[in-house]
Amino acid sequence: MGFTATFSWIIVHDKVYDVTKFLKEHPGGKKVLLKASGTDATKQFDAFHNKGVLDQYGPGLQIGTIGSADADNDQDGDNWTVSPVAFGDPMWHTLASPYYNDSHRALRTAVRSFVDKELTPYCHEWDEAKQLPRSMFKKAAEAGILAAVIQNIPKDLCPYDLPGGVKVEDFDPFHGIVTMDELSRCGSGGVVWSICGGLGIGLPPVIQHGSDYLKKKVVPACLGGDKVICLAITEPTAGSDVAGLKCEARDEGDHYIVNARIGPDTFLSPIQKWITNGVYADFFTVAVRTGENGFNGISLLLIERTMPGVSTRQMKCSGVWPSGTAYITFEDVHVPKENLIGKENRGFKYIMQNFNHERMGIVIQANRFARVCIEECLIYADKRRTFGKKLIDHPVIRNKLGHMIRQVEATHAWMEAMAYQAQQMPEEEQAIRLGGPIALLKAQSTQTFEYCAREAAQIFGGLAYTRGGQGEKIERLYREVRAYAIPGGSEEIMIDLGVRQSKKVNEFFNAPKL
Numbered sequence: 264m265g266f267t268a269t270f271s272w273i274i275v276h277d278k279v280y281d282v283t284k285f286l287k288e289h290p291g292g293k294k295v296l297l298k299a300s301g302t303d304a305t306k307q308f309d310a311f312h313n314k315g316v317l318d319q320y321g322p323g324l325q326i327g328t329i330g331s332a333d334a335d336n337d338q339d340g341d342n343w344t345v346s347p348v349a350f351g352d353p354m355w356h357t358l359a360s361p362y363y364n365d366s367h368r369a370l371r372t373a374v375r376s377f378v379d380k381e382l383t384p385y386c387h388e389w390d391e392a393k394q395l396p397r398s399m400f401k402k403a404a405e406a407g408i409l410a411a412v413i414q415n416i417p418k419d420l421c422p423y424d425l426p427g428g429v430k431v432e433d434f435d436p437f438h439g440i441v442t443m444d445e446l447s448r449c450g451s452g453g454v455v456w457s458i459c460g461g462l463g464i465g466l467p468p469v470i471q472h473g474s475d476y477l478k479k480k481v482v483p484a485c486l487g488g489d490k491v492i493c494l495a496i497t498e499p500t501a502g503s504d505v506a507g508l509k510c511e512a513r514d515e516g517d518h519y520i521v522n523a524r525i526g527p528d529t530f531l532s533p534i535q536k537w538i539t540n541g542v543y544a545d546f547f548t549v550a551v552r553t554g555e556n557g558f559n560g561i562s563l564l565l566i567e568r569t570m571p572g573v574s575t576r577q578m579k580c581s582g583v584w585p586s587g588t589a590y591i592t593f594e595d596v597h598v599p600k601e602n603l604i605g606k607e608n609r610g611f612k613y614i615m616q617n618f619n620h621e622r623m624g625i626v627i628q629a630n631r632f633a634r635v636c637i638e639e640c641l642i643y644a645d646k647r648r649t650f651g652k653k654l655i656d657h658p659v660i661r662n663k664l665g666h667m668i669r670q671v672e673a674t675h676a677w678m679e680a681m682a683y684q685a686q687q688m689p690e691e692e693q694a695i696r697l698g699g700p701i702a703l704l705k706a707q708s709t710q711t712f713e714y715c716a717r718e719a720a721q722i723f724g725g726l727a728y729t730r731g732g733q734g735e736k737i738e739r740l741y742r743e744v745r746a747y748a749i750p751g752g753s754e755e756i757m758i759d760l761g762v763r764q765s766k767k768v769n770e771f772f773n774a775p776k777l
């Protein structure tokens with residue numbers, strides 16, 4: 264009996280891969296790999312794949328390196344790798360800026376290396392699986408990322424140092440921009456929300472208003488990646504209109520019973536809906552009605568998954584799949600009074616305090632996702648040829664890119680201007696003076712994201728219509744646009760609020776008395 268062995272290795276970007284065992288699995292077929300065997304196949308590889316393929320498959324196949332494989336494009340010796348294309352990174356990465364110093368650069372390097380190694384290569388896999396491995400929360404905590412995404416970082420309750428050795432007392436709004444911008448480079452809202460979507464909005468009320476008992480119980484566990492927290496304030500009939508929520512907490516002396524409310528309209532509302540991270544959260548910061556109708560009758564309770572009567576189930580959404588968007592049902596849940604966050608009937612104020620920070624988080628993410636669209640398109644347009652020339656050599660493609668770039672850069676500049684303003688005034692003043700512009704900026708960023716995702720999908724054509732492969736990020740981001748344009752205040756509400764609030768503030772502070 265004859266025995267035939269086929270050995271196949273190829274060189275891609277100065278790394279040698281043994282693809283013998285991969286031949287049968289290769290989605291592009293065995294023949295192309297065999298044809299390229301024994302050669303430097305970088306050019307062919309680049310024509311059909313994105314870099315992420317090698318991040319994912321490379322470590323298992325690589326058997327050596329030649330030439331300068333390990334050299335990177337480190338710009339200033341701090342191991343930071345800049346985007347290969349124009350506008351692939353914000354301008355301050357390569358040009359001067361008054362806003363950033365060495366500590367921002369150190370933070371950028373640390374978060375970027377975490378994202379490149381631990382997140383980007385797996386985004387597609389986690390999107391399909393609709394969840395992240397639980398171990399990722401620990402990894403992100405150890406890297407200091409979980410603490411860096413929340414407002415008012417509580418130094419004494421942080422189990423790990425911040426990324427890049429940044430001190431808690433030095434952390435400013437620009438560090439906030441850097442952290443969220445770098446995280447969002449992974450190009451998956453689902454992954455970003457899984458890591459910090461619930462944490463960024465569910466934990467601050469506990470930090471700012473919780474008793475020592477609640478803080479000790481919850482904060483180190485969540486910032487340490489051992490427990491997950493989420494904010495539950497959205498009901499089937501109360502979304503952006505938080506003051507209208509109905510979930511009732513009945514006072515029973517030393518505890519509340521959280522349940523359906525049968526109100527004057529006999530509407531039964533035991534359900535919280537669209538709750539980010541709800542599927543796997545351990546703690547729920549829940550808005551409940553403890554008093555009169557409207558925003559003066561709302562309190563915040565810390566409800567725990569272990570309490571009988573709490574149940575969650577995954578919602579089927581068009582995007583952000585791994586973020587665990589849930590329906591949550593509270594039925595006769597006995598919640599001890601010690602789990603009340605702050606004072607009774609003050610919950611609406613507590614929620615409002617974090618709105619600007621939450622909205623700025625959405626702005627940073629949406630604008631980076633729009634930038635990811637530009638980056639992916641510029642890389643692709645430089646290799647894909649149609650009608651005898653590269654896509655980038657077609658004026659219609661450059662026109663699309665130009666319109667994408669001008670919107671992203673304008674939004675980024677506005678974002679930095681807001682961070683600068685936040686740096687200049689106390690928190691109470693920020694809430695009043697910056698609420699209007701931040702609401703408008705949120706709408707600006709999500710419309711920019713929507714525009715860029717659409718144009719990128721047109722540039723990628725069929726590749727953006729199928730999941731995975733070269734169009735992976737574009738296909739996913741296109742599906743995630745609504746998850747940014749609606750939550751945290753829909754575009755319509757943001758634009759209206761932005762005008763109303765800014766008008767009032769201007770009348771109060773600036774307008775000459777008539």
Ligand code: HEM
Pocket residue numbers: 273275280282289290291292295296299304307308311312313316317320321324731732733
């Ligand atoms: C280390 C070497 C390689 C690995 C790990 C690899 C991996 C993959 C993967 C995962 C895909 C699915 C689509 C994607 O995720 O991008 C794919 C598709 C493909 N590959 Fe490769 N590949 C390698 C080398 C090559 C080479 C040298 C060629 C030569 C031309 C090639 C040609 C193709 C083609 C034509 C497709 C289909 C593209 C499409 O669906 O649009 N691959 N490869």
